[in-house]
Amino acid sequence: MNAGPLDSAFLERAPVQLRDLLCGYVPEAVRPAAEALITMVAVLAVFGLLFAYLTLAERKILGRIQNRPGPNRTGPRGVLQPFADAIKMLTKEDIVPRAADRLLHFLAPVVLVAFSLVTFAVIPFGRQLVAIDLDAGVLYFFAAGASTELAIFMAGWASNNKYALLAAMRALAQLISYELPLLLAVVPVIMVAGTLSPQGIVLAQAGWNFGVLPHWNLFTPWGLAGFCIFLVAALAESNRSPFDLPEAESELIAGHLTEYSGFKYALFFMAEYFGMCALNSLGVTLFLGGWQAPCAFLSFIPSYAWFGLKLLSLLVVFIWIRATLPRLRMDQLMRLAWKFLVPLALLNLGVVAFWQLTAGWSAPLQLVRWAASLSFIIVPFVLLGRKLSAGLGPRVYRYAAS
Amino acid sequence: MLGSGILQGLAVTAKNFFGSFHDPARFVTTQYPEERTTLPEAYRNFPFLVAENAEDPLGTLRCVACQICEKECPPQCIYIEKSKDKKPDATGKLQLYPAVFDIDISTCMSCQICVEVCPFDAIKMDQVFETATNERFNALLLHKQNLAKPNQYFHRIHPSDAAEVDARLLAERKAAEEKARIAAAAKAAVPPKAPPSAVAPTTPSSPGPAPSTDPKGLPPSSPS
Numbered sequence: 001m002n003a004g005p006l007d008s009a010f011l012e013r014a015p016v017q018l019r020d021l022l023c024g025y026v027p028e029a030v031r032p033a034a035e036a037l038i039t040m041v042a043v044l045a046v047f048g049l050l051f052a053y054l055t056l057a058e059r060k061i062l063g064r065i066q067n068r069p070g071p072n073r074t075g076p077r078g079v080l081q082p083f084a085d086a087i088k089m090l091t092k093e094d095i096v097p098r099a100a101d102r103l104l105h106f107l108a109p110v111v112l113v114a115f116s117l118v119t120f121a122v123i124p125f126g127r128q129l130v131a132i133d134l135d136a137g138v139l140y141f142f143a144a145g146a147s148t149e150l151a152i153f154m155a156g157w158a159s160n161n162k163y164a165l166l167a168a169m170r171a172l173a174q175l176i177s178y179e180l181p182l183l184l185a186v187v188p189v190i191m192v193a194g195t196l197s198p199q200g201i202v203l204a205q206a207g208w209n210f211g212v213l214p215h216w217n218l219f220t221p222w223g224l225a226g227f228c229i230f231l232v233a234a235l236a237e238s239n240r241s242p243f244d245l246p247e248a249e250s251e252l253i254a255g256h257l258t259e260y261s262g263f264k265y266a267l268f269f270m271a272e273y274f275g276m277c278a279l280n281s282l283g284v285t286l287f288l289g290g291w292q293a294p295c296a297f298l299s300f301i302p303s304y305a306w307f308g309l310k311l312l313s314l315l316v317v318f319i320w321i322r323a324t325l326p327r328l329r330m331d332q333l334m335r336l337a338w339k340f341l342v343p344l345a346l347l348n349l350g351v352v353a354f355w356q357l358t359a360g361w362s363a364p365l366q367l368v369r370w371a372a373s374l375s376f377i378i379v380p381f382v383l384l385g386r387k388l389s390a391g392l393g394p395r396v397y398r399y400a401a402s
Numbered sequence: 403m404l405g406s407g408i409l410q411g412l413a414v415t416a417k418n419f420f421g422s423f424h425d426p427a428r429f430v431t432t433q434y435p436e437e438r439t440t441l442p443e444a445y446r447n448f449p450f451l452v453a454e455n456a457e458d459p460l461g462t463l464r465c466v467a468c469q470i471c472e473k474e475c476p477p478q479c480i481y482i483e484k485s486k487d488k489k490p491d492a493t494g495k496l497q498l499y500p501a502v503f504d505i506d507i508s509t510c511m512s513c514q515i516c517v518e519v520c521p522f523d524a525i526k527m528d529q530v531f532e533t534a535t536n537e538r539f540n541a542l543l544l545h546k547q548n549l550a551k552p553n554q555y556f557h558r559i560h561p562s563d564a565a566e567v568d569a570r571l572l573a574e575r576k577a578a579e580e581k582a583r584i585a586a587a588a589k590a591a592v593p594p595k596a597p598p599s600a601v602a603p604t605t606p607s608s609p610g611p612a613p614s615t616d617p618k619g620l621p622p623s624s625p626s
Contacts, residue, residue, distance in 0.1 A: 065415045068431050117618045324415045325408065385404025 011302040015042070015129050019354040039131045043120050051273045052082035058319045065323040092262035097160060100259060104158030105312075109260065109267035112151035116274035119144045123281040124199045126291045126304030137198040141282055145237070148310060149175045152246070152256055155268070159259035162199060167255030170330065171246035174236060177337040178243075182233035184345030185226045188352035189217055189286045198282070201292030211296035216289035221373035222352040223382075227287040229345050234283060236337070240318055245333060267301060275385035279305075280314040288314075339388060344381060351376045443560055446527030448507045449516055449549070462548055463576035464524035466491065467500040471516035471525055479509035480516060505549060507533060508542040523567045529559045 019038050026034045055080065056071065063070025071078040096105055122137035124130040134140050149172055156168020190196055193204040203339050207215045217223035237241035247255035257268055285292060291303035328336070351373050358369045420429040432439050436589035449471075453459035467484040483502035490498040516525050528551070532611040 061419065067418055067422050067428050069429075069433070072433075313479075320412065320415060324411045358428045382403055389404060 012127060013305070015126070036131075041317055043131065044117070047117075047120065047272075047274060047277055049098060050277060051270055052086070054273055054277075054315060055085065055269075056081050057316075058322075061316065061319050063322050065320075074210075085231045086266070089266040090263055094262040094264060095259075097259050099160040101158040101160065104154050105259070106264075108151050108155035108158055109264045109271070111154065112148055112271040113267050113274065115144055115147040115151060116271040116278060119275075119278040120281070122198055123278070123285060124290055125281075125307050126302065129291075129304055130199055133197060133199050136196045138186060138196045138201070138282075138286075141198075141278075142179075142186075143277065145275070146175075146179060148271070151271075155260070156256040157254065161259050163252045163254075164256045164258045167246045167248075167252045167258070169254075171239070171256060173330075174243065174245060174333060177334060178233045178236035178341075181229050181341035181345045182237060184342065184349065185229040185233060186282075187288060187345075188222050188226050188348055191349075191352055192217070192356060198285045198290070202285055202292065204291045206292055208296045210295075214276060214289050214292060214294050216287065216292070218287045218289075220355065221286055221370065221377055222348050222355055225344065225348050225351070227283070229341050229348070230283055230287065232336075232341060234276075234279040235318065235321065236333070238279055238318075239272060240276060241322040242327050244327060245330060248327060264306075275309065276315070276318060280311055280318070283314060284310040334389065340384060343384060344377075347376065347380050418505045422433045439527055441559075443562065446514060447512050447531055448510055448528050448533070448544075449505060449514075449525050450501060450528040450551045450555075451546065451549045452524055452526055452556050453550045453552050456554055459550040459552055460546060461489070462491075463499060463503075463546075464491070464522050465500050465503065465504075466522055468498075468521070470519050470521070474515050474519045475513050476513060476515060479506040480504070481506075492599075499539055500546060503546040503549060505544045506542065507544055508538070523571065526556055526560065537538070 019035060019042075022038055023031050023034050048300075059081075060070040060078070071081045074084045080163070090166060096102060113349040119141050121131040122134050122140050124133070152171045152175070153168045156164045156171070189201060193201040195201060195204070205214070205216050209215070218227050240248055246252070247257060252258070257265060284307060291307040293299040293301060293303075293306050354376070354394070355369070355373055358365070361369050408450045418428065423429075432516055438483045452464050453462045454464065455462040467482055469482050469484070472478075481502065481504040482500050485501040488496040489499050491499075496611045512527070514527055533542070553564070553568075556567075
């Protein structure tokens with residue numbers, strides 16, 4: 001037994017052992033409650049800090065993409081900026097419109113943050129780091145995630161403001177529309193893994209070919225298609241640009257956030273980032289092998305580090321997309337969901353069924369299996385894309401000087 | 403294919419992201435309080451009064467309190483009070499000077515009309531942009547003491563403009579001296595019929611004339 005595996009095993013178990021150590025100080029009777037409390041505090045602390053620094057990273061990366069330095073005044077290189085923002089938000093006046101429904105107006109941000117947070121309960125952050133290993137974890141995740149729509153509509157209704165109400169209706173339409181491709185993109189993973197438990201899905205993706213090619217769902221034809229659909233739908237579900245129509249400034253002021261100020265506004269912001277982190281965590285779990293290392297020889301690094309790395313890279317991709325794409329129009333948004341993503345996701349179900357049926361094919365036939373699966377995905381993608389975008393572009397400028 | 407435009411867009415933003423780290427042509431931000439750009443020579447914001455002598459700026463203002471700028475100023479931010487006495491100006495000629503010269507830079511719109519109408523090149527545009535104060539009214543009302551700045555300063559901020567003004571003033575002064583010398587020679591040759599001092603007082607007191615006409619009033623006062 002050499003030092004390396006011992007160290008890695010120690011790091012792997014360290015968070016759990018720390019929790020058990022802390023629980024040792026409380027009476028036996030309240031130990032389960034204490035364990036749950038410590039888990040909650042840990043999730044809140046980690047994702048609270050991640051939220052704080054994600055806002056900074058987003059501003060920095062957006063700045064760099066727009067060829068400017070981004071916030072760099074508060075502390076060295078701006079590392080204290082999130083705390084300055086927090087203090088600013090906390091000290092701002094909390095305004096409630098006279099005509100607003102005070103109770104709902106107050107409850108909406110609280111409910112939103114609560115529902116965004118409970119989704120973290122089933123995400124396996126590491127080999128041993130999962131708050132509750134539910135058998136129907138994926139189902140639970142989507143049930144909790146869908147409840148955030150209720151909170152957004154609460155905010156829009158309670159504000160008693162036309163813009164807020166319109167935005168909330170838009171948000172409902174958008175979120176419900178994209179719930180469908182999101183779920184349909186996840187179904188293949190469940191079909192292959194044969195379980196709804198996120199931990200089980202991660203374990204089903206274990207192993208490598210030749211020690212370097214991981215068995216992640218991403219590296220299959222249906223997994224790639226599913227991941228792309230999942231990513232687009234997750235962008236829309238988390239109200240991120242280019243799908244940030246519910247808060248389109250040019251049309252709706254700030255959408256359902258119009259009548260919110262101070263800390264309540266910050267809570268909405270927080271919930272948005274929590275929701276984004278949760279959806280990306282699910283994406284990592286379902287498609288990118290969760291906490292599995294990408295290569296066999298790299299598995300000495302603790303599993304939660306791999307999870308964090310994958311999550312962060314997905315978040316950076318989200319920021320990158322935000323810096324690139326302009327906002328869609330409402331009808332474009334709906335068309336993309338119902339005419340493009342839903343049919344492709346349904347086709348993907350057929351592909352994964354074929355993939356599962358042909359799992360036993362011999363080596364030369366494997367090539368046929370790959371080619372057929374890929375063509376089932378790519379050909380409809382190209383044809384559908386061509387049909388949907390026919391006559392829409394490129395735009396001809398008749399009056400502007402070319 | 404659908405999505406190729408998105409990939410192209412992502413490539414552009416990625417190029418900008420990495421370019422901003424190594425390409426100074428892309429990353430053009432100047433970190434202002436620590437770094438400063440050199441202002442372009444034509445940059446201007448608020449007027450200042452040109453003084454001939456750096457040691458005694460208030461005593462050697464070029465301004466003769468003619469009040470043209472005060473009358474021309476569109477937002478009327480200039481306030482001038484003439485002096486009761488006269489002081490010799492740079493050429494040694496007795497002139498009025500501004501007892502009070504105030505500019506309210508909270509009202510000034512930096513139009514430079516005062517500079518264009520000044521016949522004496524006495525008011526020019528400054529380049530001081532850090533004018534933030536803690537107080538709204540009195541701190542933004544600049545007095546003669548704040549406004550008077552030496553000609554060297556003018557040379558530093560607007561070199562070509564200042565050189566042109568100096569050359570012109572020097573030429574005018576030389577022409578005036580030449581004229582005075584000729585007039586003195588003529589006076590010495592021909593005995594005076596009518597004393598020129600009878601018309602002289604009207605010339606300097608009229609505010610309008612351009613500086614080229616002004617030195618005509620020199621002969622009666624300066625040689626005596």
